[in-house]
Amino acid sequence: MKFELEESNRGILDEELLEDMRRSAKALGRETITIAEYEERGKAHPSTIQRRFGSWTKALKLAGLQPSRSKIGITDDELFENIKTLWISLGRQPRYDEVKAPSSKFSAGTYEKRFGSWSKALGRFVAWVNSDSPDQPQQNVEEEQSAAGSTVQIASAKRSTRREISDRQRFRILVRDGFRCKSCGASPLMKPGVELHVDHILPWSKGGETADDNLETKCKQCNLGKGNAFNA
Ligand SMILES: [Zn+2]
Incomplete structure (x- = not known):
């Protein structure tokens, strides 16, 4: 369905081409469109537009579209x-x-x-x-109660946080702890391959909250080794 800007097509108005660019961009839900995208969706060949307006960027500008996709749509x-x-x-x-x-x-x-x-x-x-404050209450309490068996009584106490540690909170703890294991000091910055975990100090199942002061950084080894200190 492409049409080239041959002699017979010279009658196509600039505005029709620009409108087709806008339409194609809109179909993608964007404020801009790349040459490759237009080639797929547009009625004209991109080179027609480039020739007519001097460059793709100039055509985008004339169409009232954004100059490039790279800085658009990034949240x-x-x-x-x-x-x-x-x-x-x-x-x-x-x-x-x-x-x-x-x-x-x-x-x-x-x-x-x-x-x-x-x-x-x-x-x-x-x-x-x-901004990622641990303020979503009580979401996992039911699950936790059934999974935790004998600890139901403790776990059923009112919780002000949910069990899951968010990415941002995890990051905060890593930065606070200097990207080091709080137990042995291992750090992936010193020794590639060291895997750091952020975990509860007092386990969530024992009533520990998912709050910064109840979280710490441990290397994988120490974290697994910590084992059941609280479950003994
Ligand atoms: Zn460690």
Whole structure:
């Protein structure tokens, strides 16, 4: 269904081409469209549009679409998730010049554009990490009661947190504990392959809350070794 801009097609108005770009972008639910995407969905051939308007970017602009897809449709959450991943891989706060491929999915420039500066982005990130407060009550109490058998009495006490540790809370604890096992000090930053877990100090099944002060970082070995200290 493509039509090329041959002699016979010169009558197609600029506006028709631009409208077709808008239509195609809209069909994708976006404010922009790539050449490859348009080639699949558009009525005209992308090269027709490029020739007519000088470049794809110029055509996007004339159509009132966004200049490129890369910075569109990225949510703040995705940007923050990327900082979290970067932070974990470095074991510390990423520096401006470290925010680049391949370790970072987004460039420092993307953060500057969104938040004004890298340090502002970090400020927003910290707020994002801390905004995940453990305030969803009592969701797993029933399950826990049936699974925990004899501990039903204790577990049925009112809970102010749910059992699950969120990603952001896990991150907070890792940062607080310096990405080290609280028992033996092992850290993946010193020794690749060390696996860190964030777990309850007083187990949730024993009434321990999923609160920062009842969570700690342990390496996999120590975490498994901790065994049943509380179940003895
Ligand atoms: Zn350990």
